[in-house]
Amino acid sequence: MTGAPVPDSGLTLEGVRVALQGRTLLALSDHVGPSEVLTVMGPSGSGKSSLLAYVAGTLAPAFTASGAVWLNGRRLNGLPTERRRTGLLFQDDLLFPHLSVGGNLGFALPPTLRGRAARRAAVSRALDQAGLGGFADRDPATLSGGQRARVAEMRTLLAEPEALLLDEPFGKLDQTLRADFRRFVFDHARANRLPVLLVTHDAADAEASGGRVVRIGDTP
Amino acid sequence: MIRAAPILTLALLLGPTLAGLAGTVLPAFGYMPVLGRAEVSLLAWRELLATPGLGRSIGVGVLVGFVTTLVSLALVVLIAATAHGTRAFAFARRSLSPLLSVPHVAMAVGLAFVVAPSGLLFRIWGGYLGGPARPPDLLIVNDPWGVALMAGLVLKEVPFLFLILLAALPQADAERGLVVARTLGYGRVAAWLKVVLPRVYPQIRLPVLAVLAYGLSVVDVALVLGPTTPPTLPVQILRWLGDPDLALRFRASAGALLQLALVVCGIGLWWLGERATARLARGWIDGGGRRACDRTAAGIASIAGGALLLVVALAFAAILLWSFAAEWRYPDPLPASFTLANWATEGRRAGALVGNSLSIAVLASLVALALVVGCLENEDRHGRRRVGAALWLLYLPLLVPQIAFLLGVPVLLIVPGRDETLFAAVLVQLVFVLPYVFLSLADPWRATDPRYREVASALGASPTRTLWAVKLPMLLRALLTALAIGLAISFGQFLATALVAGARLPTITTEAVALASGGDRRTLAVYAVLQTLLPLAGFTLALLIPGIVFRNRRALRTP
Numbered sequence: 001m002t003g004a005p006v007p008d009s010g011l012t013l014e015g016v017r018v019a020l021q022g023r024t025l026l027a028l029s030d031h032v033g034p035s036e037v038l039t040v041m042g043p044s045g046s047g048k049s050s051l052l053a054y055v056a057g058t059l060a061p062a063f064t065a066s067g068a069v070w071l072n073g074r075r076l077n078g079l080p081t082e083r084r085r086t087g088l089l090f091q092d093d094l095l096f097p098h099l100s101v102g103g104n105l106g107f108a109l110p111p112t113l114r115g116r117a118a119r120r121a122a123v124s125r126a127l128d129q130a131g132l133g134g135f136a137d138r139d140p141a142t143l144s145g146g147q148r149a150r151v152a153e154m155r156t157l158l159a160e161p162e163a164l165l166l167d168e169p170f171g172k173l174d175q176t177l178r179a180d181f182r183r184f185v186f187d188h189a190r191a192n193r194l195p196v197l198l199v200t201h202d203a204a205d206a207e208a209s210g211g212r213v214v215r216i217g218d219t220p
Numbered sequence: 221m222i223r224a225a226p227i228l229t230l231a232l233l234l235g236p237t238l239a240g241l242a243g244t245v246l247p248a249f250g251y252m253p254v255l256g257r258a259e260v261s262l263l264a265w266r267e268l269l270a271t272p273g274l275g276r277s278i279g280v281g282v283l284v285g286f287v288t289t290l291v292s293l294a295l296v297v298l299i300a301a302t303a304h305g306t307r308a309f310a311f312a313r314r315s316l317s318p319l320l321s322v323p324h325v326a327m328a329v330g331l332a333f334v335v336a337p338s339g340l341l342f343r344i345w346g347g348y349l350g351g352p353a354r355p356p357d358l359l360i361v362n363d364p365w366g367v368a369l370m371a372g373l374v375l376k377e378v379p380f381l382f383l384i385l386l387a388a389l390p391q392a393d394a395e396r397g398l399v400v401a402r403t404l405g406y407g408r409v410a411a412w413l414k415v416v417l418p419r420v421y422p423q424i425r426l427p428v429l430a431v432l433a434y435g436l437s438v439v440d441v442a443l444v445l446g447p448t449t450p451p452t453l454p455v456q457i458l459r460w461l462g463d464p465d466l467a468l469r470f471r472a473s474a475g476a477l478l479q480l481a482l483v484v485c486g487i488g489l490w491w492l493g494e495r496a497t498a499r500l501a502r503g504w505i506d507g508g509g510r511r512a513c514d515r516t517a518a519g520i521a522s523i524a525g526g527a528l529l530l531v532v533a534l535a536f537a538a539i540l541l542w543s544f545a546a547e548w549r550y551p552d553p554l555p556a557s558f559t560l561a562n563w564a565t566e567g568r569r570a571g572a573l574v575g576n577s578l579s580i581a582v583l584a585s586l587v588a589l590a591l592v593v594g595c596l597e598n599e600d601r602h603g604r605r606r607v608g609a610a611l612w613l614l615y616l617p618l619l620v621p622q623i624a625f626l627l628g629v630p631v632l633l634i635v636p637g638r639d640e641t642l643f644a645a646v647l648v649q650l651v652f653v654l655p656y657v658f659l660s661l662a663d664p665w666r667a668t669d670p671r672y673r674e675v676a677s678a679l680g681a682s683p684t685r686t687l688w689a690v691k692l693p694m695l696l697r698a699l700l701t702a703l704a705i706g707l708a709i710s711f712g713q714f715l716a717t718a719l720v721a722g723a724r725l726p727t728i729t730t731e732a733v734a735l736a737s738g739g740d741r742r743t744l745a746v747y748a749v750l751q752t753l754l755p756l757a758g759f760t761l762a763l764l765i766p767g768i769v770f771r772n773r774r775a776l777r778t779p
Contacts, residue, residue, distance in 0.1 A: 082678075092671070094675050096676075098694050107690075139775075159680050
């Protein structure tokens with residue numbers, strides 16, 4: 001892909017290599033267009049999460065990584081995480097325990113949305129979309145696992161990301177919830193025309209994503 | 221600003237220590253222009269070595285340091301080995317933790333009230349159990365061999381080492397190691413000593429050395445409980461400093477350097493002892509013996525632990541009783557009548573002293589907390605983890621005998637013509653407050669899931685916003701605990717305030733020490749109670765505030 005012009009929409013990985021102590025964990029060049037899903041599959045310990053960390057700019061200093069990352073024509077390398085606009089969703093919901101459900105969503109709203117009333121309206125719209133209307137003042141610790149997962153997804157979307165990075169976000173949910181939440185996440189990603197990078201070790205996740213699958217860390 | 225935090229912390233930690241040492245070394249060799257001497261000489265050393273009873277001062281001091289450390293460590297290991305995983309362990313944890321907040325001096329005063337010939341124990345004997353109606357003619361407190369001093373120190377060091385050990389146990393993977401050893405047929409105590417102790421000791425090693433260094437050069441507790449003719453070397457040095465004859469300052473400086481050498485040798489000796497023990501223990505571990513006198517060990521541990529708690533309880537009872545006692549004749553176990561007069565007459569002065577203690581403590585703890593947060597945040601942002609060497613630096617002020625560098629600090633403060641002020645007291649106390657605040661906050665801070673921070677940045681929050689809106693609120697409980705520890709450490713400081721701020725800024729602790737040598741018991745009791753209450757109030761607030769702030773947040777409501 002080197003030398004080819006970078007597409008001005010979608011997420012482009014250009015010769016990305018991540019290594020730990022001299023051992024290459026993964027090497028990848030690919031392009032994920034808007035509304036597309038690219039699934040990276042590998043066993044646990046294969047370093048697939050480090051790919052997301054590299055794209056999001058949160059890679060621990062112990063890793064060495066190279067290669068360019070482009071998002072909608074912007075080069076992400078060197079940008080701090082908070083200016084990359086890459087929404088990040090983990091297996092754990094990681095809702096901030098000191099904030100209410102509404103507080104968690106409000107945290108994500110961009111500062112350009114001004115006025116208390118407007119921000120609260122945006123929060124309750126998001127909760128309605130997630131089927132959680134009226135939950136704004138609840139303590140996140142009192143929600144069920146599935147509800148918390150949906151709040152986490154809405155929080156990610158409210159920050160208006162340009163790409164979605166999913167780190168086994170369905171891993172902790174049981175089978176029935178899992179399919180629901182998977183659909184919920186992919187539908188929202190498509191509705192917002194977001195490129196999605198999904199890492200998982202579960203073949204069902206890969207299948208449900210309906211996109212291309214790249215395998216890493218398998219024995220050659 | 222965040223980037224400067226580690227350097228600033230290091231400077232505040234090491235600056236006074238090293239500068240103070242310089243201020244001790246120079247006069248020890250005759251150089252002190254303020255006092256009109258500027259030629260290098262060994263006069264001070266000749267005078268020091270000619271001090272009558274010096275050998276005994278040193279001998280008793282060294283004995284106290286080693287006995288205190290060995291006994292405290294042995295007790296803690298014994299309690300942990302026999303009780304790990306039982307209900308008694310949870311009880312020990314709950315009952316010993318609050319003791320940590322009690323300053324050394326208050327504990328020493330309480331102990332003196334219990335074991336002295338006219339103290340609570342002999343009153344109970346005389347009043348209830350048919351003992352004599354006069355106090356026995358015994359020298360129990362201030363005994364020449366420092367036994368009372370050792371007891372007073374052990375009462376404080378056991379809770380300290382126990383809590384340090386508790387904190388280290390999870391990192392040593394103690395639970396699983398014990399299960400493995402016990403399924404291989406090892407008894408409870410043998411399993412703990414052979415599997416857990418070798419892994420946990422390296423982690424509690426620095427605190428053990430700090431206990432040793434403190435015991436070898438203790439001043440405040442020694443002033444209350446220690447021998448008097450001759451006193452231990454650090455106390456003798458303090459006497460020389462207080463002497464109107466300024467020439468004695470030179471001898472004091474030489475003595476302080478000698479004290480430093482003693483502590484360095486003591487730590488070296490302990491290190492050799494560790495080596496020897498490890499070598500012997502290896503053979504014992506290889507030997508495959510499955511039992512280690514479980515029943516005897518459990519017996520000793522529960523008796524010793526019980527006795528310790530009983531003495532502490534009696535000590536607090538004695539302090540409280542004396543502070544409200546009107547008439548209390550020997551051998552009545554309880555006062556004949558109670559009064560508020562002791563408190564009322566001391567009211568105004570006590571208020572002023574509490575004010576002084578609070579001003580120093582609040583300033584020192586807040587500055588320390590801000591610096592520590594800065595250091596830890598810097599570590600998060602720039603991904604650098606501290607190494608072992610940095611931990612030694614943190615412990616340095618706790619290992620160097622206080623008297624050795626504090627003695628030099630006032631010299632520095634006087635030399636540039638600066639007044640002894642609150643500022644100086646805060647600056648010097650920071651040296652002792654910073655390490656504890658750091659040690660208290662570092663673990664919970666580093667244990668916070670870094671993905672919270674990553675999620676916050678991915679949502680567009682700047683590092684500053686992430687710090688203020690995510691990390692600090694989530695760590696509120698740990699921050700308040702660290703603050704309470706800083707306050708408690710500051711409240712308990714004697715030498716750092718006495719030498720640096722002196723009579724200008726008396727605190728409840730300096731007052732209690734001053735009253736302990738021959739002051740009125742009732743007044744002394746009032747200050748001992750205040751000394752106990754102030755840190756306790758801090759810890760209580762640290763416990764209550766998160767519960768109130770997070771009353772609607774289940775995940776953060778309980779520790």
